[in-house]
Amino acid sequence: MKRGIYIVANDKVIENAIALLNSIRLYDPEVLVYLIPFNDEYQTVLATLNRLHNVQLFPDLELLERLTDRVGEIFDRDFLKLPNKMRKLAVWFGVLDEFLYIDTDIVVFEKIADTLNHLSNCDFFCCDYHYSSEGLRNIFSPVVKDAIFSNEQLQDVFNSGFWGSRKGVITEEKLYEVLRDCAQHREYFDFTQGVTDQPVLNYLILKCFEQRMNLVKPPENAPGSWAGSKHFENRQYVLYDRGQKLKYLHWAGISICPGAPYWDLWEHYRCLHEPSSAFWRKLSRLVPFKA
Known part of the structure; x- marks a missing residue:
């Protein structure tokens, strides 16, 4: 491995x-x-x-170019401030x-x-207090509450700068499917402070990764x-x-x-x-x- x-x-x-x-x-x-x-x-x-x-x-630079091209096709030009930040999604492949x-x-x-x-107990982990200090700010708008995600799920929002996962948890086609869903519902997201990948990445994780962990919560209490x-x-x-x-x-x-x-x-x-x-x-x- x-x-x-x-x-x-x-x-x-x-x-x-x-x-x-x-x-x-x-x-x-x-x-x-x-x-x-x-x-x-x-x-x-x-x-x-x-x-x-x-x-x-x-x-795999070819993968990066393919992913970048697909992101450009899926999202309108005014949707993402810095579309190249989505290149981090290549990590799963x-x-x-x-x-x-x-x-x-x-x-x-x-x-x-x-x-x-920690991946022995989950498919994705993060390690930050965004959920308690910022809530949905810089991630989601209030319209996602209950209609898209439960309050329990929304307790797992995170900052996109530090996280871990494993290859193969999601397929490339499933990724593009979720991105298309995001592109059709800009009203779900909070881009008011100029964030780019963080709202979309949070949507992807909450939708597709059931086994999640935040290391600042018990039992790790980081x-x-x-x-x-x-x-x-x-x-x-x-x-x-x-x-x-x-x-x-x-x-x-x-x-x-x-x-x-x-x-x-x-x-x-x-x-x-x-x-x-x-x-x-x-x-x-x-x-x-x-x-």
Whole structure:
């Protein structure tokens, strides 16, 4: 069985991707990591991550193009702000039997691939408090309540930046069927804050994945993960939530730049393999990058 991690990136997010991979490799030198290109501008980030951390290119570029084309056919041009974000859906048809998907605006604080052990009890897991802190915001509109999903199902909404599943749980044709259903019912979704894939991914999971788990709920009771939470304690560049070590930190909706929450922690992981002075010289030549 092949286990590993997928990321989606292009050259624009290279600094975030380096920080993420530096943190992953600090705790796990061997886990397989595959880069799914966000668009055609990915050669620099791939070469850099391959040299530093043996990150491999997602091997089925034909699948990515087919999926991107089908998404473009299914959805109107004004439906999705960034249709290429839907490329992460290719993970169910890739080379890994069990996988994590991780956004590049994240750093981790443990051997994160060990969370895949939870797939012995579910087909999909996430690890965030979106359901309690945000509710349906940035996912669904109120029209889905009862008419589409029960209150119990809606307690399983999640942030789309960190989650795990396994190959073969859904077929490519079933995926397109669900996407067509989404395209016919824009009124189901909350796109008011500019999110793209998160509402559609939530719809897919609630519709097609019966065995779901959120690791912040019992029995795991994992801590929070959002960089907008100001109470986390930094102990030698590992964060703790009221004494409990975080699995990861996610700058969801927050630009990672000087002055951002936990910037010193992000800078630490970004500069693990080069002097911080070299990073700052490089950063001064860049347009500020966003998560």
